Amino acid sequence: MTDIKCDLCIIGAGSAGLSIASGAAQLGRKVVLIEKGKMGGDCLNYGCVPSKSLLASAKTAQGFRTAEKFGIGAVEPDVDFAKVHDHIHSVIAAIEPNDSQERFEKLGCTVLREAARFIGPREVMVGADKVRAKHFVIATGSRPFVPPIEGLESVPYLTNETLFDRTSPPRHLLIIGGGPIGLEMAQAHRRLGAEVTVMERGTIMPKDDPELVEIVRQRLIEEGVVLHEHTDITRVGGQDGAITVQGQKSGGAFDASGSHLLVAVGRRANFESLDLEKAGVETHDKGIKVNDRLRTSNKRIYAIGDVIGGRQFTHVAGYHANIAVRNILFKMPTKNKDDIAPWVTYTDPELAHVGLNVGMADEKREKYTVAEWSYDENDRAQAEHANAGRAKVLVGKGGHILGCTIVGKNAGDLIGPWALAVANKLKIGAFTSMIAPYPTLTEVSKRAASAYYSPTLFSGKTRKLVSLLSIFD
Template sequence: MTATLRCDLCVIGAGAGGLTLAAGAARMGARVVLIEQGELGGDCLHTGCVPSKALLAAAAAVRTARRAQEWGVLRTPPGAVDWQAVRRHLRRAQAAIAQHDRVERFEALGVRVLRARARFSDPRTIEAGGVRVRARRFVLATGSQPAIPSIAGLERVPFLTNETIFDLPELPRHLLVLGAGPQGCELAQAFARLGSRVTLVEAGAMLGREDPDLVAPVRQALSADGIEIREQARVLAAEPGPVLVVAGRTGEVARIAGSHLLVATGRRPTVDGLALERAGIAFDATGIRVDSTLRTTNPRVFAVGDVTGGPPFTHAAAWQAGIVLRRVLLRMPVQATTRAMPRVTYTDPELAWVGKDRRDLEAEGGTVQVLDLPFAQVDRAWCEGRSEGLLRLLLGRGRRVLAVGIVGPQAGELLLPWCLLLARRLPLAAMATAIAPYPTLSLVSTRAAQAAFEPLIASPWVRRLVRLLHPWG
């Protein structure tokens, strides 16, 4: 006989969104069931953000060692790499963070954790591991998985994805990276710095969503790391080896051979096996359909994170979880707007953005003023030997901040005050009058904001006002 659990909230998926929901709801006094067939922590902890950023940190250390002579530090040989030690570094980082995602921690909060595959049996019931769960509300937080492109012959070629590349026993001799989005660029640079030969293949433009002016320093850095970048290169076929057969800009066909192939061509929502049709939940290849409150076409069911086809970021899933908590448990009329949703590509230099894309703003037909402040105008950048960065402001009428882009060292860290400015609709003057400690890279933000007011300060009417007031000293 199948046991039946009744609860206030049933969460399917234990990634960033699901864990935030389960812990938050339990602390607020709700009866919570959390269902996860794999390990708690999701893609971010096990095969995504955490291992990739730990790998990038190791790669950055190699670059620093190899540049040490520029600062008068002598070491021979510079930047030798022990791949097994790098792998241990990745595992240590994962193990430390995994302590926050242990089953015991959630059970101590009062969450009932079911380690099983979930499947809807009707619009308000889920079955998992021989248990039937009936809840007042459900939240789908099942995330996403690598999207594998349809390429002739690829099914006969062993290839890597983000789910398998961190388990390689040896450093690749020549890594072919298919896809020059954020993930492809990050891993290409990391392996190049660790000693692999890397070829990056992209059907369109590298980091095609981003502002081309901000992408340029990233492209230059990847090239300087020895990466062969092939843009506008359409893959016609894949062959064992591995070998990619590609057509270039002018139609010329080339064969690119390597020792390993990494497929980094995007993500697709994980909905397989959920039997969403039984619950009346609409979905397509891009994800589960949700409204502005993250409610699905079944009024009892919400969805957060990658499975919705929205911003594919861990921080987006966690933020959406907070929206659902307030909506479901506190009945607050909140909506999931993405006006201030940041994104960061963790190459070196990093590329960060918050606000609408420049193309979208220009397509809307409004006035868009572009203001750039180079990192070279900030003293700390010269002290660090990293003056190649740029902060770009996109301003509307009345100097209203529409978007901010940063390319440079620690761009992701520098983006936070701009996220706050956009989220709270603060005026640019709030940034311009803030006191940033000297000498820090954060001065790039305050000085960019101040630069927007320079035409006003030097205007004829301000000069006349000063002359008028000066005699009254």
């Protein structure tokens, strides 16, 4: 057995763990980084990177079908799914060196590639090695949640951890779950030639503005994705190539058949194998308990990223790493405020959000004004036939920006300035005072902000004022 002593021991080499390991090592701290699976974690290997690579292939395929509107002959694309698979994994391979063991060892980290378990408040066992550290950071991420549906355990089903290994297309993909993962994969596979049926217990994308979700819903239906909302799945059966799903919908029986099944109903935090009770670390039903500085019930141990069960996004994991570095290394009492983090569903059109939407504001009894602008009033959107979209901004007392939701082309990019505004408590005038380049989709944000002032600007009182001022010409 080898005894290793260090300043910081990080368990998990996904987005959160790698971010803090890199920062701490470059600041001269002795760092031990532990990973029992693949370096890069879920984001690189099973999540953001492969899913967006698949979406890129699907978008290219759809471009062939819709070329007519640009004066180019439309054709049905020849999709080679094996080469789509190769494209996905070539992208992973291109990014992989940034997350590799070799890179982090060059930064000065000691990298251990086995499972960790706590044996005390300040010690973990990793294979035959015992690691003692001044501080620990648990960044073990999450895994797909598999619901307790009768028969599911005996059926070959897919999750995001197995979906991207396929080299042949599904004939008919059944998807349980109408959240971001389910809908992104539904549209992607439909565009790549598969039949797709989505089943959701409630409504699709329930955390987002229903009015703007409707724009995404209609696009999916237009492209041939079959949506079954308010559908309670009770049983799954069949075998590879012939899957059946049964349940209830609107008081009646429901059934669907397909060749493959994807389960996409959420995530579950990874912490069960860590023996946290031996370290005095408390948990709850969604993950590890932390305070507003991301410290656990053991003051020497922090937890960041998906494992705490909050907003499970790569960018939030990176943000958590920054907070942990400030608290542990710089002794700066920095609080977590991940309610300011944006999220994006990368369907086409994209749906992006930050801050409060109407439902959230009403629940908090916030007073607000809604300012909106449609893509079909934007010249760049018209030029690119990307008219299906809208920006919807909530403005509170004193003109402070409470939140923004955008549905439409490049909504994920357009939400960036609104995220800046929410994080820094800016007022709506910050957008009206900027000059947006023409013709760009950025003008949608500026025009939405300007719409906030329209009722006052063009009111009878303002008209009288302008008339009065004309006397001084």
